[in-house]
Structure formats: structure tokens, C-alpha cells
Amino acid sequence: MKICIFWHRRDLRLHDNAGLAAALASGLPVLPLFIYDSDILDYLPNKADARLTYIFDEVERLSAATAAAGGTFLARYGKPLEVLEALLKEFDVAAVHTNEDYEPYATQRDAALGQLLAGHGVDFFLYKDQVIFAKDEILTKSGTVPKVFGAYHKSFLAKLTDDLLLPYGSAEAFTAANLHRVPDGQAAARPTLESMGFERLEQFVPTADLPAQEVVRNYHATRNTPALQNGTTRISVQLRFGTLNVRQVMRQAKALNPKLLAEIIWRDFFMMLLWHYPGTATEAYDPKMRAVPYRNNEDEFQAWCEGRTGYPLVDAGMRELNATGYLPNRVRMTVAGFLVKHLFIDWRWGEKYFADKLLDYELANNVGNWQWMAGTGAISAPWFRVYSPESQLAQVDPDMKYVKRWVPEVGTRAYPTPIVDHKFARDRAVEAIRAARIAATS
Numbered sequence: 001m002k003i004c005i006f007w008h009r010r011d012l013r014l015h016d017n018a019g020l021a022a023a024l025a026s027g028l029p030v031l032p033l034f035i036y037d038s039d040i041l042d043y044l045p046n047k048a049d050a051r052l053t054y055i056f057d058e059v060e061r062l063s064a065a066t067a068a069a070g071g072t073f074l075a076r077y078g079k080p081l082e083v084l085e086a087l088l089k090e091f092d093v094a095a096v097h098t099n100e101d102y103e104p105y106a107t108q109r110d111a112a113l114g115q116l117l118a119g120h121g122v123d124f125f126l127y128k129d130q131v132i133f134a135k136d137e138i139l140t141k142s143g144t145v146p147k148v149f150g151a152y153h154k155s156f157l158a159k160l161t162d163d164l165l166l167p168y169g170s171a172e173a174f175t176a177a178n179l180h181r182v183p184d185g186q187a188a189a190r191p192t193l194e195s196m197g198f199e200r201l202e203q204f205v206p207t208a209d210l211p212a213q214e215v216v217r218n219y220h221a222t223r224n225t226p227a228l229q230n231g232t233t234r235i236s237v238q239l240r241f242g243t244l245n246v247r248q249v250m251r252q253a254k255a256l257n258p259k260l261l262a263e264i265i266w267r268d269f270f271m272m273l274l275w276h277y278p279g280t281a282t283e284a285y286d287p288k289m290r291a292v293p294y295r296n297n298e299d300e301f302q303a304w305c306e307g308r309t310g311y312p313l314v315d316a317g318m319r320e321l322n323a324t325g326y327l328p329n330r331v332r333m334t335v336a337g338f339l340v341k342h343l344f345i346d347w348r349w350g351e352k353y354f355a356d357k358l359l360d361y362e363l364a365n366n367v368g369n370w371q372w373m374a375g376t377g378a379i380s381a382p383w384f385r386v387y388s389p390e391s392q393l394a395q396v397d398p399d400m401k402y403v404k405r406w407v408p409e410v411g412t413r414a415y416p417t418p419i420v421d422h423k424f425a426r427d428r429a430v431e432a433i434r435a436a437r438i439a440a441t442s
């Protein structure tokens, strides 16, 4: 029997799923699939990784929902192209459907898959699902992607109609009539965390619910107070793995809070910047910032990682990150600014550390924000801007409620003295960057 495959990647949900809805409406029974990509998993530094536990539990949930609906969900471990090629032998596959992924690795993988499938006479369909506007949908009059958030945001809002946020009816069409069922005992067993060499680590299990209305309504007033547990929406993990869809989140934000809507538009913007400039995943966008003589002192980097810099807001942030895998945006900015300017360490060291630790790690958002803080990106804070961690603390945590939660010894002799003087460090970074920029243009 001819079937089609729907390959879940960053969209671990049945509801409001553009590609899944299209596959279910294609007239061919759908075989849903998830691949644990060995090219990624084999290089994860930590075999107890809360993100993998999260993915695994979501895949098992999808599997149970598929069985309950009368179909079979396949989960495989391996290199995606090899897994898919093997499935072409196992099943009579007429088409593969999946949602677009804009990261450099994913776009290359999908291009190669397109060729492989074409060679077998199998159709390959990709759908826009994880952003509202993709690729060249928002460009300046001269045909380039805007390099200023204000311009992107303005064009985005001008084009944003309610139709674009309507949900896709994938959950409604997810019925036995539209699903392929492999006879009992004939589908290979799904991998387990243990069979893939991973331990279960439940550090933080977010629900896939929309944030409470009250949180969204107050967002603009509470977002910069890290002591508040619900000052922001805490939906980044769900958006990363697609257990929540950006359309449902935007519908809520559009109705209740324009500031939150703007922050979610940043996510779209960074994804498209990375798609347009894939090289920025590892290199400064601004050529004048590529030869900055960072100090890259290993001991100081270690002190930053462990929250021992003697700057309370920086240390509290790093300790929260290490303990929970989460950090509020305002504190991410403080710790990142401190690393790249005060310690004058390459932004890529910090980006990598965040990538290992953040449960919501998202290449586009992480690189985009790190390059922003370092002043190296396609859009950036000015390279000479150096935020004082003390003034930041006075602004966002004046009574030190947040700091004391993570750095109980602050104010005692057990707490270290500052690793570097703010003014000295600021002048050192600004002068070195200025000289590097002049050298790059002469």
C-alpha cells in the first residue's frame, strides 16, 4: 500500500501543525516519524541531558496518541538520510512531508534529502510552520533583509493578518482513516534513552500550555525583574521543540500585549537572519569585528562559568543557569555583556557554554543575541557600549532578592572581590576593539 511519511523535527505536537495537516489531507495514509539524529546526539558533551529527556517524553507521548488514534508512530536512531533510505525499502513511500528548519545544518541536510528522494521518485514537501514570515517574505526595498529590528518589526506588523495566525486542523484530521497502521509486532522497537546511551535527567519539565493571561497582560512591567518567577512567559523550551506553536502564542500576545508580540517577533527575525547569513553561526557578521584580539583567559572564563566573578548579578545568573538550564533575558544580557566586554573573551566561548546548558538553546536566538551583545552581528548593540553590572543590578534587583537566592554568601567574606574593575575593563575592551576596527579597514 502506498503511504506518505510525516517527519516530525522541531514540531513535537499534533495540533496546529502545518506539515502534518498537509500530509493528512494528501489522500495517502500517513506514517509519522521521529529520528534521533546520531550526528547530533553522539556529540552532546553530557550523556545526562535534560533536553533529551524532554524530547524522548514528547516522542513517547506522540507515539501513544498515534496508537490511540489507530496508527503507528515510528521512532528511529541514526543518520537521517540513512534512516529514510532504509524506510523507502521497508514501505512503499510515495512522499515525505516535513516542516522547514532554517538552521545551516538542517538546510543542507534537507537539500541532500531532496536529492535522495528525487532519485527514488519520492516527492518531498516542506512547509513553513515555525515562523510567521520566512526567507524573503520580509525584505527592504533594495531586496535585503532589514538590519534594524524597528524596520523588520514594522514590516512584520503591516503584513500580519489574522488569517496567518489561524490554526491548521492537523489534530482534527488525525484519525485512523488518515493514518497508516503497521501490523502489531512488525514495527521495529522505538529507541529508549538507555539504548541511545543517555540517562534520564528531569531538570525542568515545562507544560505545553499557553502562559496565563495575567502573565501576558503584565509582561511589559514585569519582564525585567528576574526575582519574579512568572515575570516572563517561560515558553522558550516549548517554542524550541514545537510543543507550542508560534501561531497560538502570537494570537494570544497580539490580543493582549504588543511588547510580548515584539519579543516573539525577535525570534522570527533572528531565525531569518541566520537563514540569510548562515556563516554568522560561527563568525562575526561584521568583517571589522573578525580580528578583535580577545584575551580568552581560561581561568577567568572558568570563574564566569561557575559564578565566581565577584559581580553579584553575573554570578547569580550563571549559578541559576548551571542549576536550572534557564536564565531570564535581562540576566542573559548582563552575563553575556560581562564575558565579551569586561573579561574580553570571544563571544563564541559564551555561545558554546549557553548551548551546552540552556534547555531552550536555539542556534538562531543564541548566536543572534550573543553577536548583539558583542557588537559583531548583522544587528547589534554599538560595539563601544559596555553595561555596568553594578548599575544593571541596581535597576533590576535593587533589594537583591534575586541575587540572594543564588548567591547566599553575597556581602560576606566568603564572596570574592570583583575579578576586574569595571572602568578599567571597559576602557581596555573599547580601545582594543577600536584599534582592531581601524586595522581592519587600513
Ligand SMILES: Cc1cc2nc3c(=O)[nH]c(=O)nc-3n(C[C@H](O)[C@H](O)[C@H](O)COP(=O)(O)OP(=O)(O)OC[C@H]3O[C@@H](n4cnc5c(N)ncnc54)[C@H](O)[C@@H]3O)c2cc1C
Residues within 6 Å of the ligand: 223, 232, 233, 234, 235, 236, 237, 239, 240, 263, 264, 265, 266, 267, 270, 327, 328, 329, 330, 332, 333, 336, 354, 358, 360, 361, 362, 363, 365, 366, 367, 369, 370, 373
Ligand atoms: C546572550 C543571550 C542568549 C540567548 N539564547 C537564547 C536561546 O538559546 N534560545 C532562546 O530561545 N532564546 C535565547 N535568548 C533570548 C531570550 O533570553 C529567551 O528567549 C527568553 O529569556 C526565554 O524566556 P521566556 O520564554 O520567559 O521569554 P519571554 O520574555 O516571555 O518571551 C517570549 C518568547 O519570545 C522570544 N524572545 C524573547 N526575547 C527574545 C530575544 N531577545 N531574542 C529572541 N527571541 C526572544 C522567545 O521565543 C521567548 O520564549 C538569548 C538571549 C541572550 C541575551
